[in-house]
Amino acid sequence: MAERLKPEDRAAAMQALTGWHMVENREAIAKTYRFKDFIDAFGFMARVAIVSEKIDHHPEWSNVYRTVEVTLTTHDAGGLTELDMKLATEMDRLAG
DSSP states (O other): OOOBOOHHHHHHHHHTOSSOEEOTTSSOEEEEEEOSSHHHHHHHHHHHHHHHHHHTOOOEEEEETTEEEEEEOBGGGTBOBHHHHHHHHHHHHHHO
8 A cells, every 4th residue: 555645745746736726625636627528538537547457556636628626645645645646747757
């Protein structure tokens, strides 16, 4: 099982991410992605699904037309872990 990040490690990891923010009243991070249209949003989700399966870490997310809202946390660890930061980084890369 992945271990929760220490507050100082979490803060440092957040500095490396763009557009992500801490979720209020929860140890999780969130971001909203907006794409040109539904096809681009859905394609992004499909690419993220492949990465998520490979690292065995899955996002909480929703999609409405061109918008994908994402929340990341590691449920087994009860908060943020390196897996969340890794997936956030990959999602940003895949979003272009």
